Structure formats: structure tokens, C-alpha cells
Amino acid sequence: MSDANTPGPDPTAGTSEKPDRLPVDLAQMFDLARAGADLLLEFVDAGVDPNLTNEQGDSLLMLAAYHGHAELVRGLAARGADVDALNLRGQSPLAGAVFKANDTVIEALVELGADPDVGVPTARQTAQQFGRTLPERPVA
Template sequence: MTDAPMPASNEPAHDPEVMELAQKIFGLARHGDTDTIAAYVDAGVPVNLTNDSGDSLIMLAAYHGHADAVRALLDRGADPGKPNDRGQVPIAGAVFKGEDEVVRVLLAAGADPRAGEPSAVETARMFEKKELLELFGESA
């Protein structure tokens, strides 16, 4: 018998090693380490994994302007329209950050520029991004 404290739960999500790995993978998405992210997803990490704010891997990669990582996640089945806990979607985050290539990749993958709060359309209007509004089929 050991005197080690029992974990609050025996679910994998509460395992400190699992939590550390998840944080590492979210960091890879933020930094655009495409090959490593792809390898983890190929090895079984859920492609739509979210952090404690509901940000998915594709949200983090999109927001930080990593078009290749976004493509790799989409190729593996990532949901291009998955909102975070604040109702924000990846395409709107990419518009907000001025990541036009990511916007185009997400749009081509079926992301809805009218989804989310604020939507990509609303964000493009706010920042007077006429070329993106035209891409979304909206008037400036």
C-alpha cells in the first residue's frame, strides 16, 4: 500500500502527463510546427482537441497565422467552423489578425464567414478589409 495521494479522477484528461502533453500540442499549434502537429494527430491526438477556453488546434494555428498548420489540420478532419467558448471561430480570428492566406484556406475548406461572434464578415467591416468582404460575397 502506498501513501501517494489519489488523483481527483482516474480519467485520462486529469492525468498531469496528459495535461502536459496537451499544453505542448497547443503550443505547437500557436507556433505553427506543422509536421509535429500532424504527427501527433496521426498518432491519435483528437484533431478537434480544445483547451480550457475552447480554442481548438485549428483556432490557435489560424489566429497565429500558420496557413500550413491549418491545412494539415483540415486535411486530418479538423472542423473549420468550431467555435471557442466565446463564440469565436477560426476564420474571424484570422481576419482579426490580418492573416489573409489563412482566411482563404479556411474559406476554401467551407468555413462560414458569417458564423461566430463577431463573425469574419463583421470583423472585416470593422477593419475596412474591402478585399475580404468581396471574397465573402459582401459589399463594403
């Protein structure tokens, strides 16, 4: 027997159906970003801020980029996530992708207009440090 303070079973467990409302623990959004889960985009579509940040100032897009999820980066950007949002250490998503040497994410961020000269160190400086070059930004 459970009391009012004990959570019941997850109504979405074992189903692929999307309920009308999902209980949201915002901390789980960061785990979804790290994992590259498309479910994150559904939460953003349902009202989660696409520029949500954690205690280190890492945005959802920053975590998706750092962990190599180019399509999720594109999806978040399409929903208003700032591709140049710096974390509390002054790092940009593009610099993180350059550090991780993830060409797919680098290309996605550059195509989305990420600035290679923001942050500390900048993505350009990070690329130079590792003997890499950045793709050219598209002309607007």
C-alpha cells in the first residue's frame, strides 16, 4: 500500500505512447542531452527552455555537442537554443566539439552559425592548439 507521498509506477514505462503530460525532472534533461536522446526535443516542444543550463552553466546544446550528438544539436538550435552560449568557464559548444575532435558536430555548429571566436579559449584557439582547422562559416 502506498501513501500520497510515494510515487506510483511510471505510466510511460514499457510503452511507446506519449501521454498528455509527463512529470518532468529538469535534471533529467541534461542526461537526455548527454545521451543524445530525441526525447529531449519532445520536452523542449512541450515547454522546456531550449537554453536551460545546469549548475556549471552548460546548456543542453553544449552537452549534446560535447557528447557528439550532431542531430540533437541541430534540433535544439532549430528550437531556439543559442549555439554560442558560454558555460561558467567561458567555454563554447564549438570549442568543446573541437576539443573532442568531433567533425560532425563541428560541421553542424559551423553551419548553424556558431562563432569560432567566442569563449576562452575560443574554438579557433583550440583548433590551433591541436593542429586542426575549422570549416568556413557559410556566408549569410
